[in-house]
Amino acid sequence: MRALLGHLEEDLIWVAGRANHLLHWHRIHRFCGRCGSPTQSKADERALVCRQCGLVNYPRLSPAVIVAVTRNDRILLARNKGFRIPFYSVLAGFVEPGETLEACAVREIKEEVGISVKDIRYFGSQPWPFPDSLMIGFTAVHAGGEIRMDKVELVDAAWFSRDDLPEIPPPISIARHLIDAFVQGH
Template sequence: MFRLHNAPPANSDTELLVIFQGGQLISDMRSHAACLITGEQFVRDGWTERRRHFLGYWGNEPCYVLEIDAGDQLDPLQYQKGSLYHILGRVDEQLFALAGRASQLLDWERDHQFCGRCGQPMTIDLQERAMRCSPCAVINYPRISPCVIVLVTRGDELLLARNANFPQPLYSTLAGFIEAGETAEDTLRREVREEVGIEIDNLRYFNSQSWPFPSQLMLGFFADYAGGDIECDTHEIVDAQWFKHNELPMIPPSASISGQLIQHYVQSIS
């Protein structure tokens, strides 16, 4: 449904918009597409455009992300504001990815108004999706932070942990950012060892997911338990346990790659 493209059309009679106000996504409660708002709606409601980026095509219609003025009024009977978490699981995967891309592009432009090398203003190159500094030729592309996420298993048991930032009683798979010079496999072994004190082997790639909180690319893996006892890093992990596949705690939804890892494994051994 979504076709990525950097160059906007020369002209178009219609357009679809992903709209943010004050960093929050605006959703149309009367629309099944939720976060896609038509150009006609935008004009009708009299909102003030502050920033705009072309995203690509949703079907055959050009799609843009807009930031509107903080003072614009929203009809509370039609629109609601919230983080991207509010639409996670409520819209299909491609639409969620589109909204995530929209959010990341706005953040990227905001954070690269000036060159980090010489301090001069940056300009947008729409053909290449880059911010350029003319005086010193620095180029900044939208930032993506690669992360690994892993479901460690031991027969019919799954290792799940509760992060210090999770709402109780949610348990999930282990994850961490890839550091400079590391492979994804290096990071998996290091993160699991640091967070819960065990060793893993037989790493198998599962899938990936763009995760716009704020700009991660999650690389999902399965791994087998290879030894050691659980010793939680109490700064990040407040609890970690082995759970039987048929006695799981509250886990993330299937809209997240963590939920997909768990559900895929449970179905494979059930």
């Protein structure tokens, strides 16, 4: 799926992405998580139901926040160990049970680079079906602390100015939309 980014028209990528998301969900919910019996598609809604105990499973959606943090006229970008292509991006992380999106943004930034942020504002959202995420984008402003990188997750993290950006993500991603908005001065 990721290999299609940049090769298909954007509308088609999201159609293929939705299919990828649903196929992935089907593959990992073939059996009931409660009693272990086989599941089957439910007739009247998009769900998988257990043939034995009737437990209904809806498509799994994993929300993640993605945050563009700025400090004066610079943006925080990091290189993640998991990136196959060596680009720098804004930080992101999965929302935990019982957590607000804003609290998740504060926690993720603190965990990954050790700084505090303020003025958290909603930016926009994007399905990210690789395999089952929904990215919720925010902007935030540096409130305190210097970068202390989580070396398990990141290989580099730094503040970059508009005219000195490193390699950044492809135009289709919300990560890129956040960086583009910073470049345009929004």
